[in-house]
Amino acid sequence: MLNNHLRSLATTINQHRLVVLFITIALLMPFLPASISRTALHSAKNTLRPLAAARSPTVVLGFGLPFGLFASTSKQSQNEMSTNVKKSESEWQAVLSPEQFRVIRQKGTERPGSHPYDKKSDEGVYHCAACDAPLYTSKTKFNSGCGWPAFYDTVPGAVVRHEDRSMFTTRTEIVCANCGGHLGHVFKGEGFGNPIDERHCVNGISLTFKDEK
Ligand SMILES: [Zn+2]
Secondary structure (H helix, E strand, O other), X not given: OHHHHHHHHHHHHHHHHHHHHHXXXXXXXXXXXXXXXXXXHHHHHHHHXXXXXXXXXXXXXXXXXXXXXXXXXXXXXXXXXXXXXXOOHHHHHHHOOHHXXXXXXXXXXXXXXXXXXXXXXXXXXXXXXXXXXXXXXXXXXXXXXXXXXXXXXXXXXXXXXXXXXXXXXXXXXEEEOOOOOEEEEEEEOOOOOOOOOEEEEEOHHHEEEEOOO
């Protein structure tokens, strides 16, 4: 009898410790780099599953509330955007490579200088790697020296801009208008000498080059 009481007391204490731990992580999330926040969130979700199965309302609320509040801010633009191509995240996961999924659906960034499209100068059209919509032509591509493919203009209407407030700053995120896939960011007034003075800094892995005129 006493044993049972002690065991149930120990379980309760452990659950409360976990709740405090995850609320702390949740409160720190806006101050962490996006990649770390996502890892923390991912671990929290994985931990939440077995705990939710235990049906403890305190634990479920303790996790769900703070993570619900902070998690929604970073994915909002992509998920709430009205697009022609509509797929669930698990459907995207099935058709994209793990690295494509990380960059295109989870707004990741490929390592600078890692993609061959950065230095590619062939004539052709760059399509969305997720939905195949034409996004950029080689005519507007230039070498920025930044380590990612750079373009100063898009195929008309192919790219949509969103405000991105992650990473301690406000940037303009660019996504494919047809499927909402993350492409990269756009920067203005850097003086690269192109007609619009903009740089669309695009992850090479978000693109598929086609030898078209
Ligand atoms: Zn697309």
